[in-house]
Amino acid sequence: MDDPRTDAGDLAEYGYQQELKRTLSAxxxxxxxxxxxxxxxxxxAVVQLGFVFAGPAWIGAVVVAFLGQLLVATVYAELSSQFPITGGVYQWVRRLGGPRLGWLVGWIYLASAVASLTTVAYLGATxxxxxxxxxxxxxxxxxxxxxxxxxxxxxxxxxxxxxxxHFLNAGIVAEGVASIAVSLILLLFARHNGFGILFxxxxxxxASGGSVAAGFLTCLAVAGWAFLGFDATxxxxxETEQPRRSVPRALLRAYLFVAFTVLLTxxxxxxxxPHPEEAVSGKIVDPVFAAVTExxxxxxxxxxxxVVLIAFFACAISIQTYIGRAVYAFARDRQLPFSRRLATVGPRQIPWVSLVVTAVLAGLGLVLGLNGNAAATLIAFGSGxxxxxxxxxxVVALLARLNGRWNPSAGEFRxxxxxxxxxxxxxxxxxxEAVNIAWPRTELAPAGGSWVQVWAVVLVFSALFVVGLAYVVIAKPHRQLPLGPVTGKATSEATRAASEEATEEVEAS
Structure with a gap:
């Protein structure tokens, strides 16, 4: 019989059956x-833009982005220990902030995740x-x-x-060769500049009207792309064994190891x-490739x-993996049109319909690439x-801590x-950083782009929010949610009663 605090028994507390195959180790x-x-x-993806906007000092923006995102990863680790459910942010926000907000956050998350797959595919195509x-x-x-x-x-x-x-393991090996091994060789045997150049x-x-500060902020907006994806865990x-323990640890270990590798590279x-000024002027289009081959x-x-291609393919595979699960979690709660079909789990115990649909959407997003060099635009979309x-x-986690709705001490990662x-x-x-990324910048838009392209991030995500809000008002997907505990603690009569009362209030509204 399952332990009520682990694996399938733990999942049953949230009102779900074990459909996916639980075979993933830490x-x-x-x-x-x-x-x-x-x-x-x-x-x-960001090194070229970093040089163009901040020169060799672009590394400062990478360090700031790393430290800022480490704070976020730590908050996510606590949440993942408390709520070991497929769906991640959608599940957390709907339980701590309410079903309507949970739907809207999940909707924007899905759009952003698809955009990230499009971006990786576009960059890897080069x-x-x-x-x-x-x-x-x-x-x-x-x-x-x-x-x-x-x-x-x-x-x-x-x-x-x-x-x-197996493919992800190959990707890790490729990342190690392409990043760590090559970086050490460059530092030890092919260094052309002193450390003073970093400032x-x-x-x-x-490129930013003569303002060093403006150039640094633009570089920081782009550098944020380098520290996305830890929430995939x-x-x-x-599908993970002992998820309350394994997921938060894997999340932080992956983030820190990647951050070390990014900074080293x-x-x-x-x-x-050899000629960093040519990377600043744009004469060197790919500083990494130039540094390695020279x-x-x-x-x-x-x-x-x-080796780089293997790493790009592994990244695309991993993104496809977690997007499919995110859509599955949404559809399982009957939160999307055609939910029953999207929640289909095939013979291999994978949400194959969700995987196919998200791949098609990511492929359609590549049409943006027909408008010349769309790298900066796609990175801005994904990051934003x-x-x-x-x-x-x-914000939801902070408010839930302060009003007592969430007790982080109940998780295994505390x-x-x-x-x-x-x-x-x-x-x-x-x-x-959210304001910094969304800030309209002509330098991140395609050359000769219109005001629509300059404001693209704000316009697109505002439109997505309006569409999502309209769907919540008209379709009322929150009325379809299954019953389950709100806080993630062991189910008690009081918890069940509170959950039922909350659901009745939602349905009455």
Whole structure:
């Protein structure tokens, strides 16, 4: 018989049956988190923009983003220990902040997650093209290669959990080679610049109207992309052994290991780049590739591309994995149109319909790439949505702590009084960074872009919020929710009574 505080018995307290296959170890959950955050995808995506806006001093923005997101990851670790349910932020917010807010946060989260898959596929397509051709990459070819990425990630996921684990392990090895090993070689044997250059902009502020502060803030808005994805570990809680213990630990370990790798790579590339001023001017389009091939020699070009590609594919696979689970969790609660179909679990015990639908949506998002270089726009979309979600979750968690609705000491990962201070600091950081990312900047829009493209992040997510709010008002999905405890503590008669009373109030409204 299941222990009522673990695994299937624990899940039953929330009103759910064990449908997904619970075969993920702590290491497998770590691999999902590591592959999703991905130091290769994170740093290689932002390094060019970092140089353009802040020069070699861009590393300062990376350090600030790391420290700020560490606060957020810690809050998420406490929540994941208390609520070991697939659905992550959607489940947490609906239990601590109410079903309507939970739906809206979950809706924006799904849109942001799909955008992140689109972004990774778009960025990875560049490396795929570099492997097979030296010619210029046209917008149409770029989009088609991005579709290849999305299709490959879907195909691996449809094979089941075990193949996913193997590919993610390969991704970790590739990340280790492409980031840690190469970075150490560059630092030890191919360093061209002294440490003083890390505080020099080399005139990059000219891209921001001559303001060093404006350039740094733009760089910080982009650098936030490097520290997304640690919440992927929470989406596989129902497939994890001892999730209250394993998930928060895997989340923090993945985040810290990735952060170390990102910072190491950032320092190595900046110090090894022979002509950093050319990266600032845009003459060097890919500072990482330039630093590696010049530091190791021309022979390293193709092997390095292959290793980076493996890391990109692993990241896409991992993102596809957790998006599918997020949609499944939403649909299982009958919160989406066609929920019964989206919640289908196939013979391999995976939510295959949700996986297919999210892959199609991510593929459609690649159409943005037809408008020339869309990297900055896609990164802004992906970062913007996630930082708004981070902020909503942190605020809800803080209010729930203060009004007694949430008692973090009931989880296995506990920070005590320190948790409250960390939560307050996380809210302050996220308020700043969310506004910073959403701030309209012509330098992050495509060249010659209209005001619509400059305000794209604000406009798109405002539209998503309005659509979501309209759906909540008209369809009233909160009335379809199953009964379950609110706080995540062991079920008692009082808890059940409170939950039933809360549901009756919702239905009456």
């Amino acid at each position: 290491w497998a959950v770590f691999a999902i988190g590591f592959a999703t955050i991905s130091p290769v995808v994170g740093i290689y 490396w795929l093209h570099m492997l097979v051709s030296d010619e210029a990459l046209s917008p149409v070819t770029h989009v088609l290669l991005g579709v290849v990425f999305v299709a490959a990630a879907l195909g691996i996921n449809l094979l089941g959990v075990n193949p996913v684990k 020099d902009t080399l005139g990059a502020e000219s 929470t989406q596989v809680a129902e 950032a320092f190595a590339v900046t110090l090894a780049l 530091g190791l020699g021309a022979w390293s070009e193709k092997p390095f591309i292959v 949505g996630f930082y708004f979600i981070f902020l909503a979750v942190a 920070l005590g009084r320190t948790g409250l201070l960390i939560n307050v600091l996380a809210v302050a950081w996220l308020l700043f």
